[in-house]
Amino acid sequence: MSVDTQQASAPLTDDELRTLDAHWRAANYLSVGQIYLMANPLLTEPLRPEHVKPRLLGHWGTSPGLNLVHTHLNRVIKARGQDALCIWGPGHGGPAVLANAWLEGSYSETYPDVSRDAAGMERLFRQFSFPGGVPSHVAPETPGSIHEGGELGYSLSHAYGAALDNPDVLAAAQLLRTHLPELTVRVVNVVDIARLLPAEEHPHGMSDFEYDGLFTPDKPVIFAYHGYPWLIHRLAYRRTGHKNLHVRGYKEIGTTTTPFDMVVRNDLDRYRLVMDVIDRVPGLAVRAAAVRQQMEDARLRHHEWIRVHGTDLPEVADWSWDG
Structure with a gap:
């Protein structure tokens, strides 16, 4: 200590x-x-x-x-x-x-x-709450604000995302580096989804030049979002590379289960994200078919494990980022 x-x-x-x-x-x-x-x-x-x-x-x-x-x-x-x-x-x-x-x-x-x-x-x-001033809530103009809601439900969704978002995204990028070392992968941690909007529509928004610099205008983008997927599409619909954007998010699927199984049930787990990359990068579907099958097998092992042990797989529960 x-x-x-x-x-x-x-x-x-x-x-x-x-x-x-x-x-x-x-x-x-x-x-x-x-x-x-x-x-x-x-x-x-x-x-x-x-x-x-x-x-x-x-x-x-x-x-x-x-x-x-x-x-x-x-x-x-x-x-x-x-x-x-x-x-x-x-x-x-x-x-x-x-x-x-x-x-x-x-x-x-x-x-x-x-x-x-x-x-x-x-x-x-x-x-405060005055014409020409600032709103009565935590608006985008508030320093450090990434989202304004006004209801507890929004806050819980952000808490869920803050706790569970990065580990699986980072783990997926480790998995890709291990199984497909020749593949170039960029991990972008979006902490403020308002950044996806054009600069002229929101004070936190990015110009097209900035957006394309991060997400590229022509490469596949797998977006793991612990919220409703349609929201990301609505925010980025005017971007050049929107047709290449694939969003995984909350499907309102859940029950009393393990933390990782909640992610798996909504197709947000690291194995599903790796499969998405293989499915959407041109040429990988055939060349990386064996890797994709490994990811599918890992999800099957997960289902069997939690039904016997009631806890997540050790490789999931004990995982830590060593980057």
């Missing part, structure tokens, strides 16, 4: 508790200020009606809870050097996410005019 891990798991000191409480209270004030105030952000003068927004939009009730989680996540991330992706269920908890982004400095890095001072705080407050 590292020193940092020991420190992170030890009881908090009184000074640490005071610091966390101060951070939480600051985030709470920034959240409620965005909902209600359009002027006088530090209450340096008695509050008057003209300081309050004429139209209020934003969920205060969910903000303190989000701020508490965000405060402690920051502590853990700093103490352990944790690489984390925050997934927030309440879409209208936007005030809390914006408050913490501004409090930690990342918001001002993206938007220097919303500076970390009284003037910047007033702009942060005034722009």
